[in-house]
Ligand SMILES: NC(=O)C1=CN([C@@H]2O[C@H](COP(=O)(O)OP(=O)(O)OC[C@H]3O[C@@H](n4cnc5c(N)ncnc54)[C@H](O)[C@@H]3O)[C@@H](O)[C@H]2O)[C@@H](O)CC1
């Protein structure tokens with residue numbers, strides 16, 4: 001599912017106009033979609049209170065207001081700025097709207113009203129003024145239902161960041177394609193239910209206008225999911241190696257290993273330091289074990305070319321050993337997580353050097369803190385949204401970066417970006433990240449390319465959490481992974 005940034009949507013708009021499509025006709029359809037949503041969702045509203053801004057978002061508002069009046073709904077319009085200065089389609093929409101509007105400071109709460117927020121959409125450029133924020137706060141505090149046109153005003157369509165303040169909509173009607181800000185946090189939490197309405201811009205124009213941002217759905221990775229056939233031998237389903245920490249720290253790697261097995265790897269081996277072998281062995285059944293205490297032992301083990309992917313990080317310990325292990329593993333498909341990432345905090349360039357110059361085959365899975373350790377300058381940039389941060393990081397590291405959180409973003413060095421929105425809040429539980437690393441490792445082991453493996457991993461992880469339900473523990477997750485043939 002392709003997402004368009006506000007800039008790309010603007011391009012689509014321009015291309016549509018250049019191809020002879022009537023832009024005012026698009027605005028009429030947009031405004032009518034909003035009035036239809038209003039009538040469908042709030043048939044008993046005492047009044048439609050329409051806030052109209054100074055651009056085309058406001059234009060949609062005037063169209064919706066006129067349509068609601070025609071449907072018999074009492075309507076009050078409050079405008080921002082000088083409506084005489086409206087230009088183009090928005091100006092025409094206001095002229096075609098026979099309702100007197102009043103300046104926004106005249107607005108007072110009205111019992112039973114429903115607000116249509118048509119202040120700003122794609123054109124939001126700066127934080128909302130204090131006066132606007134006060135009005136938004138009053139509407140929010142009084143729990144007045146809000147329908148947002150395109151985006152809740154104040155939410156950045158590219159980043160999902162809130163600029164100053166923002167409406168909390170019950171429902172958002174956007175046009176043609178959802179925007180990244182509808183799925184990134186905190187924007188997602190401001191949108192309510194999201195409706196993507198087709199106002200008639202042709203697909204070919206949308207495809208020409210954008211293409212980097214995707215919502216992470218199976219459509220993005222399904223074609224590269226490993227297919228399990230009756231004849232597939234366990235070796236052909238790959239062999240995943242997961243590195244464990246010492247005797248008191250084998251649990252995290254065991255979780256990853258179990259998840260890798262459930263994600264379909266034919267064989268999974270837990271590589272353990274010799275002093276942890278006994279502890280680990282008492283906990284393992286289907287997962288195999290291999291003592292690997294130092295880099296010499298690792299090099300020996302790596303001579304087995306059937307080992308097809310690795311996970312290093314969960315519970316491994318931070319330090320020199322992790323760095324030398326990663327050096328030995330850098331040319332192989334690898335998920336670098338947790339301690340594996342933090343081990344390079346003092347010398348991120350060393351890691352990037354190891355990963356440079358080849359087809360990207362490493363997946364880095366940092367949460368916010370780990371991201372800041374590897375990419376301090378990128379992480380500090382307040383105006384970058386999460387996709388831009390992940391994307392810059394991916395290019396720098398020549399690795400797929402899966403930037404974790406409630407709105408996990410997956411970015412590839414070639415510019416592809418997936419925003420994951422299927423994770424329930426109860427997925428934020430101890431060990432959950434270890435399972436995610438293991439799932440991705442299991443998919444890499446079966447030959448899935450790094451970006452698709454990371455995207456699939458994030459989606460499957462969320463899907464398993466939804467199946468397991470509230471109160472899950474990380475141990476429950478692998479058992480709830482869906483069969484790949486059942487994913488649609
Ligand atoms: N893209 C499309 O194909 C279509 C777009 N339409 C609508 O057009 C909208 C985009 O229109 P515009 O590009 O005119 O942008 P907007 O209407 O979102 O806002 C632009 C205006 O707001 C001002 N502004 C921005 N931030 C401000 C702030 N914080 N405080 C005060 N003023 C601020 C700008 O100076 C500019 O005048 C979309 O969101 C959508 O609602 C629809 O009419 C249908 C077709």
Ligand SMILES: [K+]
Nearest residue numbers: 117120151153
């Ligand atoms: K809006």
